[in-house]
Amino acid sequence: xxxxxxxxxxxxxxxxxxxxxxxxxxxxxxxxxxxxxxxxxxxxxxxxxxxxxxxxxxxxxxxxxxxxxxxxxxxxxxxxxxxxxxxxxxxxxxxxxxxxxxxxxxxxxxxxxxxxxxxxxxxxxxxxxxxxxxxxxxxxxxxxxxxxxxxxxxxxxxxxxxxxxxxxxxxxxxxxxxxxxxxxxxxxxxxxxxxxxxxxxxxxxxxxxxxxxxxxxxxxxxxxxxxxxxxxxxxxxxxxxxxxxxxxxxxxxx
Amino acid sequence: xxxxxxxxxxxxxxxxxxxxxxxxxxxxxxxxxxxxxxxxxxxxxxxxxxxxxxxxxxxxxxxxxxxxxxxxxxxxxxxxxxxxxxxxxxxxxxxxxxxxxxxxxxxxxxxxxxxxxxxxxxxxxxxxxxxxxxxxxxxxxxxxxxxxxxxxxxxxxxxxxxxxxxxxxxxxxxxxxxxxxxxxxxxxxxxxxxxxxxxxxxxxxxxxxxxxxxxxxxxxxxxxxxxxxxxxxxxxxxxxxxxxxxxxxxxxxxxxxxxxxxxxxxxxxxxxxxxxxxxxxxxxxxxxxxxxxxxxxxxxxxxxxxxxxxxxxxxxxxxxxxxxxxxxxxxxxxxxxxxxxxxxxxxxxxxxxxxxxxxxxxxxxxxxxxxxxxxxxxxxxxxxxxxxxxxxxxxxxxxxxxxxxxxxxxxxxxxxxxxxxxxxxxxxx
Numbered sequence: 001x002x003x004x005x006x007x008x009x010x011x012x013x014x015x016x017x018x019x020x021x022x023x024x025x026x027x028x029x030x031x032x033x034x035x036x037x038x039x040x041x042x043x044x045x046x047x048x049x050x051x052x053x054x055x056x057x058x059x060x061x062x063x064x065x066x067x068x069x070x071x072x073x074x075x076x077x078x079x080x081x082x083x084x085x086x087x088x089x090x091x092x093x094x095x096x097x098x099x100x101x102x103x104x105x106x107x108x109x110x111x112x113x114x115x116x117x118x119x120x121x122x123x124x125x126x127x128x129x130x131x132x133x134x135x136x137x138x139x140x141x142x143x144x145x146x147x148x149x150x151x152x153x154x155x156x157x158x159x160x161x162x163x164x165x166x167x168x169x170x171x172x173x174x175x176x177x178x179x180x181x182x183x184x185x186x187x188x189x190x191x192x193x194x195x196x197x198x199x200x201x202x203x204x205x206x207x208x209x210x211x212x213x214x215x216x217x218x219x220x221x222x223x224x225x226x227x228x229x230x231x232x233x234x235x236x237x238x239x240x241x242x243x244x245x246x247x248x249x250x251x252x253x254x
Numbered sequence: 255x256x257x258x259x260x261x262x263x264x265x266x267x268x269x270x271x272x273x274x275x276x277x278x279x280x281x282x283x284x285x286x287x288x289x290x291x292x293x294x295x296x297x298x299x300x301x302x303x304x305x306x307x308x309x310x311x312x313x314x315x316x317x318x319x320x321x322x323x324x325x326x327x328x329x330x331x332x333x334x335x336x337x338x339x340x341x342x343x344x345x346x347x348x349x350x351x352x353x354x355x356x357x358x359x360x361x362x363x364x365x366x367x368x369x370x371x372x373x374x375x376x377x378x379x380x381x382x383x384x385x386x387x388x389x390x391x392x393x394x395x396x397x398x399x400x401x402x403x404x405x406x407x408x409x410x411x412x413x414x415x416x417x418x419x420x421x422x423x424x425x426x427x428x429x430x431x432x433x434x435x436x437x438x439x440x441x442x443x444x445x446x447x448x449x450x451x452x453x454x455x456x457x458x459x460x461x462x463x464x465x466x467x468x469x470x471x472x473x474x475x476x477x478x479x480x481x482x483x484x485x486x487x488x489x490x491x492x493x494x495x496x497x498x499x500x501x502x503x504x505x506x507x508x509x510x511x512x513x514x515x516x517x518x519x520x521x522x523x524x525x526x527x528x529x530x531x532x533x534x535x536x537x538x539x540x541x542x543x544x545x546x547x548x549x550x551x552x553x554x555x556x557x558x559x560x561x562x563x564x565x566x567x568x569x570x571x572x573x574x575x576x577x578x579x580x581x582x583x584x585x586x587x588x589x590x591x592x593x594x595x596x597x598x599x600x601x602x603x604x605x606x607x608x609x610x611x612x613x614x615x616x617x618x619x620x621x622x623x624x625x626x627x628x629x630x631x632x633x634x635x636x637x638x639x640x641x642x643x644x645x646x647x648x649x650x651x652x653x654x655x656x657x658x659x660x661x662x663x664x665x666x667x668x669x670x671x672x673x674x675x676x677x678x679x680x681x682x683x
Binding site: 048052055057058077078081082084085086090092096098099100101105109110112113114115116119120158162 | 257260261263264267268271275276583584587588589590591592593594595596597677678681
């Protein structure tokens with residue numbers, strides 16, 4: 001039983017006064033529970049569109065997308081939202097914390113859409129989650145009082161607070177310096193391992209990508225599997241990074 | 255069910271959090287609503303007070319519902335009144351019998367006349383309204399100093415006077431506990447009667463002359479002792495009971511009994527006074543017509559209040575729309591963490607409703623403070639209201655309901671905008 005499965009998925013958009021634009025073309029991908037998947041690709045390759053599809057924020061133009069072996073098309077809009085809230089956690093490059101809310105309130109936010117114990121005990125659960133990411137002493141801090149690394153840790157706590165089975169991380173270290181990025185990645189890895197959640201990281205940073213077990217690269221809307229061998233990994237990442245297109249890619253080829 | 259409860263509580267919490275964080279903006283936007291609700295509630299409440307004032311004024315002039323007026327006159331053909339006049343004593347006796355027969359507590363004869371009164375600057379004819387003791391209650395006569403006539407006053411040898419403020423000031427505003435007296439009559443060689451002032455009535459701003467109330471029997475006695483005393487001139491004496499038509503007879507009865515009583519009174523008086531006497535019994539109080547006599551006032555006042563509220567709502571919609579556009583990213587983030595479209599719609603709507611309800615409460619409290627302030631009471635009541643009504647509960651409820659409705663209406667448009675937010679674009683935004 002797969003957690004997430006994409007088969008021949010295509011996503012096309014029609015910009016105004018322009019011909020149709022194919023962003024994803026025949027994408028096949030299977031994510032099993034506990035998997036570690038990295039997808040690299042340069043800007044404009046369709047990474048975010050793929051992430052939105054996997055996060056049930058968008059629907060494929062053609063092909064099949066299943067979550068828990070059930071076609072996503074068969075979900076109603078509200079069901080999709082609820083499944084997303086309960087089973088999927090997002091980590092964004094820009095953290096996307098809610099301004100004006102404390103760290104605790106930010107982590108509590110997803111629990112407001114839960115029901116039962118998770119809803120009624122939301123503050124205790126959120127505080128415990130922040131404790132786990134090492135921010136137990138910053139519960140009442142506002143995002144603008146936190147460092148970049150701390151903000152991302154709050155975002156990680158927020159994405160994990162409902163115990164998702166799939167974590168989608170979009171350039172999770174893109175806004176952090178190298179050291180902080182490494183620390184944050186270790187934290188994500190660690191928490192994902194502890195909770196048994198599958199982790200899909202979309203990045204163009206090869207150093208981040210190498211942490212995964214399964215590697216894919218996305219090039220002009222086409223997703224290809226890269227071999228996990230150490231020697232080939234660098235080559236894949238170099239291609240995935242688009243040669244000299246990004247700092248990560250140039251770093252990998254160096 | 256569980257999900258609905260947590261959904262509702264969650265939406266309210268979200269709305270409250272949002273309001274708390276943006277309290278300055280919210281406060282500013284809500285000032286308009288609070289002012290509108292305050293105006294609406296104040297206007298409605300003042301409307302009720304003005305209505306009470308109008309009722310009291312009407313009741314002072316024509317009695318409280320239901321007041322029956324009785325008059326009788328002879329058409330000169332029967333045995334009752336000789337040359338067209340009705341025997342006053344017979345009329346009075348019949349009236350007394352009737353009040354007793356029907357167990358009517360509140361009945362009064364009313365007679366207008368004039369009586370010479372000796373002031374320090376000379377003898378002045380003063381308008382007199384001669385009444386029976388229950389008249390004060392029947393017409394809500396307000397006494398600012400002293401007290402209205404008591405049943406025992408009729409037995410006093412010195413007539414009792416309830417004078418108006420002007421009269422009282424003219425005799426030097428004496429303390430009524432000292433039983434101040436004035437001389438009645440005394441024109442030329444005529445005898446004078448010493449009368450005791452026992453009460454003072456306030457005057458409306460348009461009144462300039464002294465006037466007074468006397469008990470009918472005492473007035474009659476004074477007039478009988480000094481036939482020139484009334485009307486202020488020789489030959490001015492008019493026998494107040496020469497013909498029942500000059501004396502009005504009124505009784506205050508429960509409104510439900512008024513209609514059945516009319517034919518009974520007509521029958522009894524006709525029987526007592528004999529043939530050839532025409533007896534009229536009619537109502538003259540403001541409630542005699544079934545329609546609400548203040549309907550137009552209410553409609554005008556209500557119309558103004560609704561306009562004020564609509565203006566407040568327009569301001570709120572304006573600000574709410576701008577705010578939602580600034581919150582697209584936040585809405586996107588919430589959607590990505592499982593907020594359904596319905597939930598986002600409800601939360602944005604709740605923000606508006608929670609805020610306007612808070613503003614509504616503030617507005618109603620302000621309205622209560624305004625309406626209950628002594629200054630406003632004096633302004634509206636002009637000192638003429640005896641039973642100042644408490645702040646009308648329906649006005650307060652109307653204010654709160656209106657605030658909630660405005661919140662829901664003003665939240666609808668921004669909530670629709672919020673639901674249409676594309677999550678993907680919002681997060682990237």
